Amino acid sequence: MRTFMMQLFYWVASVAAVKHSLKYFYTASSQVPNFPEFVVVGMVDEVQMVHYDSVTEKAVPKQDWMNKNTDQQYWERETGNFMGTHQVFKANIEIAKQRFNQTGGVHIVQWMYGCEWDDETNEVDGYEQFGYDGEDFITFDLQTETWVAPKQQAVVTKHKLNSNKAFLTSVKNYYTQICPEWVKKYLNYGRSSLMRTVLPSVSLLQKTPSSPVTCHATGFYPDRAEMMWKKDGEEIHEGVEIGEILTNNDGTFQMSVNLDLRSVPAEDWRRYDCVFQFSGINENVTTTLDKTAIRTNEASTEVPNITIGPSSSPTAVPISVPIVTAALVLAVVALIGFIIYKKKTANSSEPYMKTSPENDPERSPSDSKPSSDITIKTELMTK
Missing domain, CATH: 2.60.40.10 (Immunoglobulins)
Incomplete structure (x- = not known):
């Protein structure tokens, strides 16, 4: 199973050149009891600074420095954007089910995007990818400025997106201009926290x-x-x-x-x-x-969890999608694992359903919000 993990680099005060990063994770699920249908997490240098889920229906700051440097209107706008994106993702799940000839069951659509900025060379890099049921569906290659489809079911989406030159230009502009500027802004907000160095x-x-x-x-x-x-x-x-x-x-x-x-x-x-x-x-x-x-552990009949010092996490595991809490992360991973298992044990003779022309995806470009780094570019598979 491919994962949605891009390695991030961090800002250390005594280092002359370091890469700084901003990334977002969106997770939408269907038919999962006791789990939010939609979750959004925003992170700066691996530090979570914003959270939204469909249970609370509120975008909230996760760091004091975000709360101090934003106003109520900022969070109201974020909430409105996330609520709208939730509806788009629900539609995407239904269309993905059509693409994969599925009629029901538990399913997950994920979206990860972000950028890195080198504070010495000023070089930037961006990345964006969608996943369905724990596997890559379609990704954006900033170097070639094209979308790549590792799945046959995503080829029609790839052709649709790559044929829209104006949209490709807007995507490139976001990752090379807008996103890096927001990295700098967030780093300035959390300067005292994000620049710290703590020995182990x-x-x-x-x-x-x-x-x-x-x-x-x-x-x-x-x-x-x-x-x-x-x-x-x-x-x-x-x-x-x-x-x-x-x-x-x-x-x-x-x-x-x-x-x-x-x-x-x-x-x-x-x-x-x-x-x-x-x-x-x-x-x-x-x-x-x-x-x-x-x-x-030689004297013990069972191997205990390692817990050394107040900062250790005895249940830490290499998770590909850092969501909100350890429990939520484990729930997502277990859910994806269950989906992969069900796919492997399903009847492999099911016919492949081609996407009809009326179900071709459309993904309309939109401008970045003036008060936020997020662009609403989520209509991955919408009719």
């Missing part, structure tokens, strides 16, 4: 004496970081497994790097160091491999 708490962990030793760092910010194992001051790669960076519930991050020591004599352990470092910052956290400092 680092611990050594091992399940059993024969298991790899895990160097676990948690509570750091931003996520422009890397971890490595060194022997006698030199970085090593053999027997090393680097984990991905995960988000903690408080907005900080955690990551781990494993080292296989089965062929290393015990007397040589102290020649190894685990090193955490932020990109571009000459301030490392070095932890020497000391057997007495290793926390182990």
